[in-house]
Amino acid sequence: MARIIVVTSGKGGVGKTTTSASISTGLAKRGHKTVVVDFDVGLRNLDLIMNCERRVVYDFVNVIQGEASLTQALIRDKRVDTLYILPASQTREKEALTKEGVERVINELSETFDYIICDSPAGIEHGALMALYYADEAIVVTNPEVSSVRDSDRILGILQSKSRRAEMGQDPAREHLLVTRYNPERVERGEMLSVADVEEILAVPLLGVIPESQVVLNASNQGLPVILEENSDAGQAYDDAVARLLGEEREQRFMTVQKKGFFSRMFKGG
Amino acid sequence: MSFLDYFRGKKSGSSASVAKERLQIIVAHERGQREQPDYLPQLQQELLAVIRKYVQISDDMVQVEVDRNESCSVLELNVTLPER
Numbered sequence: 001m002a003r004i005i006v007v008t009s010g011k012g013g014v015g016k017t018t019t020s021a022s023i024s025t026g027l028a029k030r031g032h033k034t035v036v037v038d039f040d041v042g043l044r045n046l047d048l049i050m051n052c053e054r055r056v057v058y059d060f061v062n063v064i065q066g067e068a069s070l071t072q073a074l075i076r077d078k079r080v081d082t083l084y085i086l087p088a089s090q091t092r093e094k095e096a097l098t099k100e101g102v103e104r105v106i107n108e109l110s111e112t113f114d115y116i117i118c119d120s121p122a123g124i125e126h127g128a129l130m131a132l133y134y135a136d137e138a139i140v141v142t143n144p145e146v147s148s149v150r151d152s153d154r155i156l157g158i159l160q161s162k163s164r165r166a167e168m169g170q171d172p173a174r175e176h177l178l179v180t181r182y183n184p185e186r187v188e189r190g191e192m193l194s195v196a197d198v199e200e201i202l203a204v205p206l207l208g209v210i211p212e213s214q215v216v217l218n219a220s221n222q223g224l225p226v227i228l229e230e231n232s233d234a235g236q237a238y239d240d241a242v243a244r245l246l247g248e249e250r251e252q253r254f255m256t257v258q259k260k261g262f263f264s265r266m267f268k269g270g
Numbered sequence: 271m272s273f274l275d276y277f278r279g280k281k282s283g284s285s286a287s288v289a290k291e292r293l294q295i296i297v298a299h300e301r302g303q304r305e306q307p308d309y310l311p312q313l314q315q316e317l318l319a320v321i322r323k324y325v326q327i328s329d330d331m332v333q334v335e336v337d338r339n340e341s342c343s344v345l346e347l348n349v350t351l352p353e354r
């Protein structure tokens with residue numbers, strides 16, 4: 001049985017795709033057979049972040065509509081061989097993701113994969129609903145900022161009332177809070193909500209804190225999931241999050257202002 | 271403001287603490303709304319229509335809420351009449 005995990009947020013541009021890419025890569029690197037599915041029909045981006053945009057032949061909607069098999073559509077990652085990507089369709093309507101179609105694909109993926117990571121589109125409409133519908137767990141990506149926190153609470157409400165688990169009266173999906181684009185300096189100056197504030201408002205267990213980092217942009221420019229930048233702060237923060245997802249205890253890092261040491265000042269950005 | 275906040279030099283008037291307060295209020299409000307039954311907006315509209323047969327009131331002068339307790343639910347109806 002696969003663990004089906006949705007990466008969701010309500011709000012756009014908070015780091016869902018960045019997170020989906022890194023979490024799936026991290027799980028696969030630890031030897032788990034992992035597939036990351038792009039639910040953002042019409043705004044495909046995961047392929048760029050995973051550096052496989054030129055290898056897309058068939059997509060999720062092709063599989064749903066029987067125009068291609070899953071094996072034809074899945075793209076094997078060039079860096080981590082237990083990792084596969086199922087790209088979103090760039091040309092179809094979001095409604096092409098039917099409940100039955102998505103269920104069929106998820107069931108088929110469940111037969112061979114240990115982890116299915118669903119990268120949700122923004123919003124609370126059909127696409128976002130489909131991404132979370134079959135989830136056993138949800139990673140709620142939140143920026144320490146008012147509209148992101150409010151939207152996260154909204155999507156949590158939808159998860160609790162409109163997912164398959166909710167409709168079938170099963171145990172609710174397990175929720176994880178991932179605070180991203182965190183800037184401890186601004187928190188210290190009282191300009192940004194702290195992790196504790198966000199945790200208190202949303203009341204969801206904390207999976208991790210990803211600092212605001214230039215490395216994320218650099219990595220995405222190159223089509224590299226930032227978790228593979230193993231010496232970077234954001235990369236290590238994602239690695240911690242993956243470890244916690246697998247039940248390991250890891251102390252929270254990157255939550256306080258780092259006093260720059262001699263070496264990191266010399267090799268700027270380290 | 272907690273002792274620790276004070277220690278860190280975080281003022282209770284900082285923009286982050288304003289954000290936190292506003293969020294706590296709106297999130298609590300929206301959670302309350304979420305737990306309301308689906309028929310509530312319709313019920314509110316129909317009640318409004320009935321009351322308007324007798325008194326001219328605006329939309330926001332009728333508040334309908336369901337309070338769920340362990341043992342029972344209470345339908346709470348609040349109608350503000352215009353000043354005479």
Ligand SMILES: Nc1ncnc2c1ncn2[C@@H]1O[C@H](COP(=O)(O)OP(=O)(O)O)[C@@H](O)[C@H]1O
Pocket residue numbers: 009011012013014015016017018019122180181182210211212213214216217220234
């Ligand atoms: N921790 C971070 N630090 C700096 N920039 C980030 C971070 N996480 C995401 N970003 C940037 O934010 C933008 C939106 O990220 P993305 O993952 O595409 O969000 P979403 O999928 O939620 O729309 C991208 O430009 C990305 O590089």
Ligand SMILES: [Mg+2]
Pocket residue numbers: 016017018040045120121
């Ligand atoms: Mg995205």
